[in-house]
Every structure is written in structure tokens, then in C-alpha cells.
Amino acid sequence: MGPGGEDVAGRLAEAGLKVVGVESRLVGGECPYFGCVPSKMMIRASDLLAEGRRIGDLAGSAEVAPDWSKVAGRIRDEATDDWDDKVAADRFTGKGGILVRGYGSLTGEREVTVGDRVFRARRGVVLNPGTAPAVPPIEGLRNVPYWTNRDIVKATEIPDSLIVLGGGAIGLELAQVFRRFGAEVTVVEAADRLLALEEPEAGELVRETFEAEGIKVRTGVKVGFVGHESGGGPEGTITVHAGDEVLRASRLLVAAGRFTDLEALGVASAGLDPSARTIPVDERMRAAEGLWAVGDVTGKGAFTHISMYQAAIVVKDILGQDGPPADYRALPRVTFTDPEIGAVGLTERQAREKGLKVRTGITRLGDSTRGWIHQAEGFIKVVEADGVLVGATSAGPTGGEVLSALVVAVHAQVPVKTLESMIYAYPTFHRAISEALRALD
Ligand SMILES: Cc1cc2nc3c(=O)[nH]c(=O)nc-3n(C[C@H](O)[C@H](O)[C@H](O)COP(=O)(O)OP(=O)(O)OC[C@H]3O[C@@H](n4cnc5c(N)ncnc54)[C@H](O)[C@@H]3O)c2cc1C
């Protein structure tokens, strides 16, 4: 019952089906309680601090005094109801759904077992188990009191120092928050750049920004050992042996990817591989006879909007309604660092690997009027093939919002000639899109 599962279950119950929702933790899943929503509340607060600190340069003077208790209080009271899902559970049962608390496993075709209760469905089973934080097999790691996203969202104080293992979306968003609230932060990434799946310019921009804010960034580093020393704080000090360096901090955040235990989920009983990382699905999210899967577990992108998108397709499929099949060509993603990194479709490298005849155009936001006025860092990069955009990146203040025009362009395959003929309001950040198009080589 993550975002997609909750949606499927609720809509099908409203449509008159008898629906059993099985949830072992909190109805709504990772996003509202441990993921998107609390992390974005932190980011909203830390961005405000950063804006306040810019007043000295542009507008006068201001003293900015961070107070984490406001963020922690908002997450506890407004976002998560103190990690209580009563509102979501009641919403589901109010639609006629039957909520069963516990860990469910597939035990046969259209059959789920929760403890000693066995449920058999006439129509089918929809899997939406999501993912849990993956803990890399690093010597010593399991013996130290590390945090994952599920712990850090409950933090009531900012530690004096934090090491973040993993330079993907989770690690980077939270690293910047904790730095802006006063912690000494080091990011350790095994790949040779941050945001390794996005355009290299994006990782480079984040790195430059982080280093300017005092965040240490280590890339291409293999962590050999993690240890724990007494002293340096009530919980002691965590040591991370990263390449030739020994890093020390009072806290360690493990943000090194995600994992789903498909064996415990019983997928073998549906003829699926329990040792796989994901559940393969077709364009209607069908995984086997009478079995659908939605969300992170499908491996199509670990985003709430993917889970919800797939949920809508499953609802139609189960109700026998027509609708377009899943199409991930214009999959948008936004990493909510400051500057935000918005991206859609293929990166330049992915497009070239597909054998497309690619042209790219890039423009720096600082060269646009609004970017210069705002003293903003960022860029727009477009990837074109056969006269249409197949991918784009929009990095900068509100990069995720500027992205929307590029998502329409990629999704609807708007000819580049049409995009070039549009009027772009002056002086907006999105006007830089026209410059990126002009720069197509
Ligand atoms: C820190 C963080 C920040 C994020 N920020 C964003 C963001 O800004 N934007 C975005 O789009 N995405 C973001 N994500 C990703 C997003 O949270 C997930 O993609 C989203 O929650 C969709 O996941 P899902 O539908 O696969 O299921 P999940 O949300 O993972 O939920 C699955 C649910 O199933 C339950 N469950 C699992 N197995 C069983 C079982 N066998 N029996 C019963 N119950 C079970 C789990 O307890 C859980 O409640 C973030 C994630 C994290 C961790």
C-alpha cells in the first residue's frame, strides 16, 4: 500500500470491487512518512536559510538563525501525524476497502497469505511492496549505528558532523539540508561522479555548489571499512575508511540505493525469479496470470509519480477499460538540491547508446537575463534526434518547474522547429530553453 497501491486499492474499492489492502507498516508507503514529503519539508526550510543568507549580497542585512525543531515539529505534526497512518487507513476503509495489517506473501495463483490468514482473489493480486534502504556489504557497517532515510526523517537535532554514503538523490538532497542547518558534511560516492545516471554537467554543478557551501565531496571512492570509536559525542564517532582517507563524523547516513526482498514476497509461487532486483511487467503492469506490479519494484523509476502513473493503468486494466499503455519515453525526474536538477527522457549518452543521430545544445543560466539578475547557477541542455527532443535537463532555481515545458516537448514529440518558433517570456528562467535550442550543434 505505497502511493500506487493505495491508489489502486482505493479506486477499485470505489468502483465496487471487494478489495483487501495488505500493509505491514504505514498505509501510503515510503513517500509520505519517510521519503518525498518529509525530505521536501526539510529542503523548503534549508532553502529559506540559504535565501536569507543571500540577503547580505543583494538586499541589506539579515541574521539567520537555524532552528531544526521547527522542521522536526512540522514533519512530526503536519506531514506524518507522528508516523500514524490513521487518516490514510480510514480513507481506504471509507471507500469500502478491507485493511489487513501484516506482511503479505504470495502463496499461489491469486493467493496471498498474511500470518495465518489466506486471501484468495477472483480478479487478481497487485504487488506494490516498494523498496527498503539497501545496506552495502561493507565490513563493519552493520556494527555501527548508521542512519537510513527512515531514521533521518525522525532526527530531532542536527548532528555536528555527518557522512553521507551515496551521491544519488537521497544522499545529495539530505547532505545539503544538513549542511545548511550547520553540520559538517562529507558525501562519499563510489561512482566517479554525483548523480551518475544524469548528464555529467548536472553532477558537476552539484559538486561545485556543494564545495562552495563547505560540503566535502569524494567520488570514485571505495569504502573498505566502517568503524566506531568512543568519544566525540554521546553516540561516539563513526569512522569511514574511504580510499586513502579516514573520515570521521558523529553520524553516518546510508543512501546507497534500494532493495526489495522478492523471496520473502513469495514471487517464486508466481513463477518469477526471487533473486531478481525487480519484477518485470508488460505495458499494462502485468507480471503473471492474475498478477500486476506497480511502483519501485518494477524498476521503471523509483518515483512516486511512476507508482501513481502505473496505478492508473492497472485500475483501467482490471476494470476492463481502454487506455494508453505505459510509455516511459518522457519520464521526468527532479533532484531537489539547490540548484534543482530536473531531467526528462534520455541523456546524451543514453541517446547515443541507442544509436540515435544526436545533436545537443547547452546554455548556462548565468548567461540569461534572469539568471544574471538572480546570480543563479544552472544550465539547460537539450538532446535532439530526428527533429524532436528526446531528452533535456533543466538545472537551476526551480529547475523542476522549468522542466515542465521540456516534458511536454519530449512527450508530445513537438518538432524542434515548432519549439524554435515559440515566444518565451522575458526575463524568465525558462526563456533559456530557446537559447539551448539555438545552441544545437
Ligand atoms: C528520502 C526519499 C526521498 C524521496 N523523494 C522523492 C521525491 O521527491 N519524488 C519522488 O517522486 N519520489 C521520491 N522518493 C521515492 C518515492 O518515495 C517512492 O518511489 C514512492 O514511495 C513509490 O514507492 P512504491 O509505490 O513502490 O512503494 P513504497 O512507497 O515503497 O511503499 C510500499 C509499501 O508496501 C509495504 N510492504 C512492502 N512489502 C510488504 C508486504 N510483503 N506485505 C505488506 N506490506 C508490504 C511497505 O511497508 C510500504 O508501506 C523518495 C524516496 C526517499 C527514500
Ligand SMILES: NC(=O)c1ccc[n+]([C@@H]2O[C@H](COP(=O)([O-])OP(=O)(O)OC[C@H]3O[C@@H](n4cnc5c(N)ncnc54)[C@H](O)[C@@H]3O)[C@@H](O)[C@H]2O)c1
Ligand atoms: N527527488 C526525487 O525524486 C527523489 C529523491 C530521493 C530519492 N528518490 C528515489 O529513490 C531512489 C533511491 O535513492 P538513492 O539515492 O538511495 O539511490 P541511487 O541509486 O539514486 O543512488 C545511490 C548512490 O549510492 C552509490 N553507492 C552505492 N554503494 C555505495 C558504496 N558502497 N559507497 C559509496 N557509494 C555507493 C551509488 O553509486 C549511487 O550513486 C532513487 O532511485 C530515486 O529514484 C527520488
